[in-house]
Amino acid sequence: MRNREQQRADAELDALVASAAVTAAGGSLPLPAAHVQAGRGTAFARVRVGRLGWFALLVPALVVLLLVFVLPLAFLASNSLHPGGSMGRIGPAWTLANYIRFLGDPFYLGILVDTLVVGLVVVAICAVIGYPVAYFLARTHSRWRGALTFAVLAPMLISVVVRNLGWLPVLGNSGLVELDLALHRARE
Known part of the structure; x- marks a missing residue:
C-alpha cells in the first residue's frame, strides 16, 4: 500500500x-x-x-529553421537569378540565363537526371528495407525489441567523422574497391 x-x-x-x-x-x-x-x-x-500557448512553444524552433534553412535558400535562389560577374561577384540585373544555360546543356542535364535517378533508387531501397523493419519493431512484443531498436539506431550514435573514416579501407586508394578494379583490369 x-x-x-x-x-x-x-x-x-x-x-x-x-x-x-x-x-x-x-x-x-x-x-x-x-x-x-x-x-x-x-x-x-x-x-x-490555448492555441497561442502551443504556438509560443513553436516560435524558437521556427526562428532557428528560418535562420539556418529558409534564409540561406532564399539568398541562393535570389543569386541564381543574377548574372555572374568577375571574381565571383554577382551582377545587379535580373536574368533567367543561368537556368536556360543549365537546362540547355546536355552535360548538366545528364547530371541532373543521374542525380534524380540515384535519389529515387536510394529512396526505394531504403523504403523496401526500412519499412518491414519499422513495422516489425512497432508491432512486436518480443524481448528482443530493445536490442533490435538499438541495432537500428546505433549507427546514428557514431560521429559523422568516424563514419566517414570508416569508409577509407573500402573506398581509399588502396582499399577493397580499388583492389577489385585492379584485379578486373589485370584480367582484361
Whole structure:
C-alpha cells in the first residue's frame, strides 16, 4: 500500500513540475486530478491548452529553421537569378540565363537526371528495407525489441567523422574497391 501511495505522490509531483514549466511558456499540461477535482477516479484530468500557448512553444524552433534553412535558400535562389560577374561577384540585373544555360546543356542535364535517378533508387531501397523493419519493431512484443531498436539506431550514435573514416579501407586508394578494379583490369 505504501509503495502505491509513493508512486502516486511522485507522479503528481512530476506532473506539477512539468505543468509549471509549460505554463510558464504560455501552454499547459495535464494536471493531477487532486488539483482539478478532488475525489475522482482518474489520475489526471486534461486542462485546456490555448492555441497561442502551443504556438509560443513553436516560435524558437521556427526562428532557428528560418535562420539556418529558409534564409540561406532564399539568398541562393535570389543569386541564381543574377548574372555572374568577375571574381565571383554577382551582377545587379535580373536574368533567367543561368537556368536556360543549365537546362540547355546536355552535360548538366545528364547530371541532373543521374542525380534524380540515384535519389529515387536510394529512396526505394531504403523504403523496401526500412519499412518491414519499422513495422516489425512497432508491432512486436518480443524481448528482443530493445536490442533490435538499438541495432537500428546505433549507427546514428557514431560521429559523422568516424563514419566517414570508416569508409577509407573500402573506398581509399588502396582499399577493397580499388583492389577489385585492379584485379578486373589485370584480367582484361
